[in-house]
Amino acid sequence: MNSRKPKPPQLVEKKAIRVQVNDREYTGNVDVRKTLVDFIREDLALTGTHVGCEHGVCGACTIILNGRAVRSCLMFAVQADGLEIKTVEGLGTPEHLHPIQEAFRDHHGLQCGFCTPGFLMTALAFLSETPDPSKDQIREVLAGNLCRCTGYQGIVDAVEDAATRLKTGTR
Ligand code: FES
Ligand code: FES
The missing domain is CATH 1.10.150.120 ([2Fe-2S]-binding domain)
Structure with missing residues (x-):
């Protein structure tokens, strides 16, 4: 007899957030467990921010949050609600580098x-x-x-x- 019980369905809790990203406003619902770097890369399609160690060690995921450099792998996206984000896409353009x-x-x-x-x-x-x-x-x-x-x-x-x-x- 199979004694394994069926797993309960996984509930994904979402929360509405509003962020300013490279001077443009974004509002949307985000999984409360999603890291800020995954939100930036997957939800905003800003893939210039890279993911290396995912442990706050390598600095590849560094972005500017309200003027300060932070490691976006160490934060949840919901923690950025109401804040200003700058990513590498917000620096220069290929024609006019920063x-x-x-x-x-x-x-x-x-x-x-x-x-x-x-x-x-x-x-x-x-x-x-x-x-x-x-x-x-x-x-x-x-x-x-x-x-x-x-x-x-x-x-x-x-x-x-x-x-x-x-x-x-x-x-
Ligand atoms: S991915 Fe290495 S510090 Fe965030
Ligand atoms: S890891 Fe290749 S340029 Fe820094």
């Missing part, structure tokens, strides 16, 4: 590019608070983002140069 993107390009601050959106968003939040950073400060803030390709020197140089570009308005 100065931080230009600096990464010019200093070879990327190879495969998997980690790059996280580095860019980390750098953006950092430079808005620390417009004139020392090399040590740059290294310290970037220590929380992992890159398996570049050896980091190009990234550090890019962030240092980006600070100058942002201050002087040069590209």
Whole structure:
């Protein structure tokens, strides 16, 4: 005799949220257990934000939430309700790169590019608070983002140069 009981149906609880994403408003229902990074990638189709470790270690999923760099794999989407999100898609366009993107390009601050959106968003939040950073400060803030390709020197140089570009308005 089969003693296994049928599993109860899984209930997906949803909640309505409203977020500002790259200056556009989004309202919709989201699974209360969905992480912010999955919401950004799956519900908003903004796949520039990458998922690496899913444990808050690699920094690939970094976005800007109300002006601060956060790891979107460590939050639920519902926690962003009412807040402002900026993703890498909100930086420049292919025709008009943001100065931080230009600096990464010019200093070879990327190879495969998997980690790059996280580095860019980390750098953006950092430079808005620390417009004139020392090399040590740059290294310290970037220590929380992992890159398996570049050896980091190009990234550090890019962030240092980006600070100058942002201050002087040069590209
Ligand atoms: S995927 Fe979020 S920190 Fe690694
Ligand atoms: S450029 Fe490949 S992981 Fe950083």
